[in-house]
Amino acid sequence: MRISFRTKVVALMTFGIIILFLLIGITFSITRTNELKKNIIDEANNFVELTRTEIGGAFVRYYETGFFRFREIVVRQVDLSSDIENIQIVGLDKRIYFESRTSEKEHFFLHIERRVISDSFIVENIKKMEVNQKFDKNLVIVAPYINEYGVHNYSIVYSFSLERLDKGIASLHRNVFFLCIGIILVGFVISHLLSGRITSHLKSLSSVAEKIAAGDFNQVVNITTNDEFEELAKAFNLMTSEIRKDVRNLKNMVSELRRRDKERTLFLANLSHELRTPLTASLGYVDYMEKGKLGKITPEQTHSLAIIKRNLERLTREIRSLIDISKYSLRSIKLTLAPVSIPNIIEPVLIDFHPDIELKKLKVKTNYAVRSLPRGDRDYLKTVFENIFRNAIKFSPDGGVISITTIDHKERNKKFVCFTISNQGPMIPQKKLNKIFEPFYQIDRSTKKSYGGIGLGLSIARIIVEAHNGRIWAESTKEITVFKYIIPYGGKYVASKKNSSNRR
Amino acid sequence: MSQAKRIVVIDDEEDILDFVSRVLTDGGYKVFTAKNAEDGIEVMKKEEIDLLLLDIMLPKIDGWEVIKIMKADEKMKKIPVAMLTARLDSHDKIIGLREGAVDYICKPFTADDLLSRVNDMFKYMEE
Incomplete structure (x- = not known):
């Protein structure tokens, strides 16, 4: 199967563009995802820093004195973040003292029967004095609550939803995907047009070359692209003009040779006539005389006449072979x-x-x-x-x-x-x-x-x-x-x- | 021989004419010579002629032309023609024979060649 040069160029360019933009897309989406993630984590940490003292304090007061505004405080805090999903107050004994669940802005306050926490991350970090976080299915931040006397009895476990991140990533991927499709299409069109230009030059070169092959040497390729194609076209034109010159010279030479050939033939015919006529008369008379037809001749005269005759005959023979060889080498006999x-x-x-x-x-x-x-x-x-x-x-x-x-x-x-x-x-x-x-x-x-x-x-x-x-x-x-x-x-x-x- | 046969020789070379007429006269023929085609044709029109010996390369009117002119004339077209030629090309032979020449004699020729060829031609024609 013959695949045209143009198809190959288009395929190669399209492939290159796809690879390039896929790389760009992947890099872009990774960067964007990280940014988004960092953003969410930062927001969550800010939220934790802002709320842990207030929530912790309110809880202690509520737990110890039945402080009635605890619920109101939690709701107010929770409203500050769109990602917060759950807040738990966990004691150092790994038991949950309070848990709120947020579902579509509704807060449920659960007084659970001091359920023991099983999550290993929370268990590990429950006694630590600094804030720790885990990024998993959701973002979990464990923050200690330290009261005004510096005592650490409870930790607050915040759980943030990553729905926003997932949505962001999904929309990012969607955008990148459509962008890629668009770019591929544009790339295809561009490479098609570009290669069209390249191959149109090649086509004009090859059509001119065909005409030259058919014997028309007056062809010139016009390419002004200021690149290798223009150089190629120039070299091609130079070659054609050289060939044109050579062909013209050859044609002139051939016609000159034909003319000379004609002249030579004519010359030979004339030479043949001009040389044979005097020989005929001389040889004829010598022969006639030698035979005694023109009167008696002496033995000495006979001898001389024989020599004249032999030499005239030799001359005749040489002339004949000279004419023959010229004639034969001119054209086949x-x-x-x-x-x-x-x-x-x-x-x-x-x-x-x-x-x-x-x-x-x-x-x-x-x-x-x-x-x-x-x-x-x-x-x-x-x-x-x-x-x-x-x-x-x-x-x-x-x-x-x-x-x-x-x-x-x-x-x-x-x-x-x-x-x-x-x-x-x-x-x-x-x-x-x-x-x-x-x-x-x-x-x-x-x-x-x-x-x-x-x-x-x-x-x-x-x-x-x-x-x-x-x-x-x-x-x-x-x-x-x-x-x-x-x-x-x-x-x-x-x-x-x-x-x-x-x-x- | 009751009466001498009459031969016209047309050749632009005087020496050839001299030699040919000498040999043929000695051979018992009556010879008329002409240095060009016009003179030769004039002689043929005036006299009763039995044979024409014709050179091909003649000034103005060449041998082939002479044959054409003779063919168009009631009296001359009966005269047999033998070509005297310096050319050895078979091409010339073919044209010569096709145009109505009886024979051709290639130059250079000796007296014996000429006489025997002419004698043969008359013998052949009588038969």
């Missing part, structure tokens, strides 16, 4: 998928490279354990093989062996065709085995001089293999360097995302 005969993509390349193979007296072995691939882009797969094979020739020592095999390969429960091209060239250090597939990478500066090429063949191969959802890697020892790439064997494999639009 588009595959045209069809069944592929593996020897059909490998054999023509071997024929094309025949002069180079002859020149280095290389031995090329092929072993096709797998001869076809149900789906692949013939032209691109040919490019992959061509690039790796050219690389193998480039690094092979004279008279070396290049071995080409295709074999079934299983990985992650999928069927692949694995192409392996090995050569006996120099060992590639372990650390650099991955880097050789990065564009423009040369193992060391010297490779450029001794082997030529601008180092794009392998990265183009990797882009194409990965577009087929395959993988390419190299393994190298002192004796042999092996390039391997795997292409998924048919099934419904997803090539690049843009590929589907290109399937005819």
Whole structure:
């Protein structure tokens, strides 16, 4: 169950207020009770001090001489206090000589047959020369009566009702109770309003945060409470403005990159055209001339023309790979998928490279354990093989062996065709085995001089293999360097995302 | 060969025009060259033409436009078109073939490439 922050705050504040006021109420009622009690006791003691001599004297006279005004005196005294309930004259022999009971202002004078007092407190204090009191169900005060000769024969036992105290306490409790209820209600309302303010700030923060999350960065939180919430709002606004700036920068950057991307594509198209056109004319004529179509040429001229031609062809190739790599890294390449005969993509390349193979007296072995691939882009797969094979020739020592095999390969429960091209060239250090597939990478500066090429063949191969959802890697020892790439064997494999639009 | 086939080449590069017309003339064709689309169209309107070799990137009116103009003309729409293109994008190939080009020849090409492709095209058309 989700309890809102506001509910929690309200509950906590209400609880706190209740506890606080309960404490105050209890303290107040204890103080008030004590005050009331002290008040009653003081009044009672005053009453005792005022009356004990007169009552005692009147009693002695009445007892000894039949003084008739004794009753009148007692009544007059009793009327002075509202709390007095009973007055007893007790002899030192613990017998009651006189007792008055007051009930609703009516006084009964009882001449009891000298009943013996049983109350232990009275018995204990009956002979003492000072006033003693006991606070129990009612207030009992035992006061000695000492006659003019200093003789102590009787004590007067006053009994005061505590009804006034009880009533006072009851009304006090009632008042405190209602006060508490009132305070709880007020507290609840106040905490509700307060928490409402707190949570309204939180709500405005969270609604703004939601809008920002939805991409509207022009939101500002307005809280002017001059407290932590205002600080929070300020920090929040600062954050938003920073994000706004960043987003604006990013947007600008993206549109700038898009613009550059467009320019680059256009530039590549133009470059491609501009570079190929002169090459077409030059290469075309050199080739034409070399074949003797423009008149007889001498052996020296044939030799020179062959060199011109070879260099123009190399230039064509490098330009092509340069344009390809830029194009491929700009967007994923588009595959045209069809069944592929593996020897059909490998054999023509071997024929094309025949002069180079002859020149280095290389031995090329092929072993096709797998001869076809149900789906692949013939032209691109040919490019992959061509690039790796050219690389193998480039690094092979004279008279070396290049071995080409295709074999079934299983990985992650999928069927692949694995192409392996090995050569006996120099060992590639372990650390650099991955880097050789990065564009423009040369193992060391010297490779450029001794082997030529601008180092794009392998990265183009990797882009194409990965577009087929395959993988390419190299393994190298002192004796042999092996390039391997795997292409998924048919099934419904997803090539690049843009590929589907290109399937005819 | 009873009569030489007549080919128009439109390309804004004079050297290409020179090379192409040399090779095709040596190959036994009658070649007309044009440095821009307007000149090429004029030639095609005047002469009886059997094949057009068309560069895509031309000043003012490009290769695609030329094909559109030809399609709208009773006489020119019968002339087969082969694109001379520096682009290797399969995209261009698709558009080219859909727009009515018979074939495409990618630059750079050698004399043998050009001649054998043109010969093949005529053979194919006769069949």
